[in-house]
Amino acid sequence: MSVSDVNNLATPYPVVDADPHFNRVLANLRTQDYLLWGGATAFAPGAIYGMELADPTKLGRAGLRPTLRLATWLGFAGGFLLAYQNASLRLWGWKENAAEQEQDRAELTARAKAGQALYGESELPEYIQGVAHRNSMWSQLKFGVLPWFNFVNHPFHGTDPAKYKEDA
Structure with a gap:
């Protein structure tokens, strides 16, 4: 998909950002995301401990401790x-995103009013x-192979920046 094709995405909900910056994704984590994160963190060592109870490896506490630490990590x-x-x-825009749309509109309209670059400045x-x-782009779909994040501010986000300037 070329950079120009990003503006032609067909999604069930409005696209807020087709290639969000790492910090923007973290700012849009919901409570359910934190619960999922915490649940996965607790599940991994819990599963190891449960398997140890079901079929002991005879490692003892000292031998099991590094395994539980690794599972927690x-x-x-x-x-x-x-x-x-x-x-x-x-x-x-692949999942319900009403809260993200509202936050995006408020944040980027404020940046447009202030005369700032909508998606941040870049020296590149x-x-x-x-x-x-x-x-x-779409790297979040390939996390199982290679975790890759967007740390670069750029203008390619799949939305029309004019809509924020109209509201300003």
Whole structure:
């Protein structure tokens, strides 16, 4: 998908941001995302401990402790990726996103009124911003292979920036 095709997305809900910055996704995490993250963090060591109770490995407490720590870390990381993906799906318009639309309209209209760049300033050349966009677009769908996030401010977000300037 080229940069120009991003504006032609057909989604069940309005697109808020087709390639959101890492910080923007975190700002749009809902309570349900935090609960999912916490549940995954608790589930991983709980599953290991439950399997140990069902079929003991005879490691004892000292031997089980590093396994539980690793399981907790993996549950934490996996839960974060799930929560991040859920927030991204809402920003993409693939899930219900009324709260995100409201927050986006308020935030970007305020930035337009203040004369600021809608999606932040970047010192990178436009070509490199495009490369970063093409590398991070839809990356949340490939977290199982390679966790990849958008850390670059760029103008390619699949929405018409004029709508924020009209409201300003």
